[in-house]
Amino acid sequence: MNRNQPLFIRNDGKYFITNEDAKKWDQEQYNPEETRLPTLMELEKEDRLANEKVIENLSPEKRQEYE
Structure with a gap:
């Protein structure tokens, strides 16, 4: 990651x-051993999927609270 780019x-x-x-990161060639930080949208999607997984594993009574 270029340290000159702003991080949030x-x-x-x-x-x-x-x-x-x-x-920009995805379009340019970078060292394959480096990984780029996620975007806010990617983090939110990851959180949503994790929450959905938790809800799937709840008992039917608890699951109704989220539906």
Whole structure:
């Protein structure tokens, strides 16, 4: 990750970059051993999928509270 690019941090301590920076990163050749930080949308999607997984594993009575 280019240290000159701005990083942002969520309340839960996870870092993310802007969509524009992610697009630039994806279009350019970088060291394959480096990984780019996720975008805010990617983090939110990851959180949503994790929450859905938790809800799926709840008992039917508890699951109704979320539906």
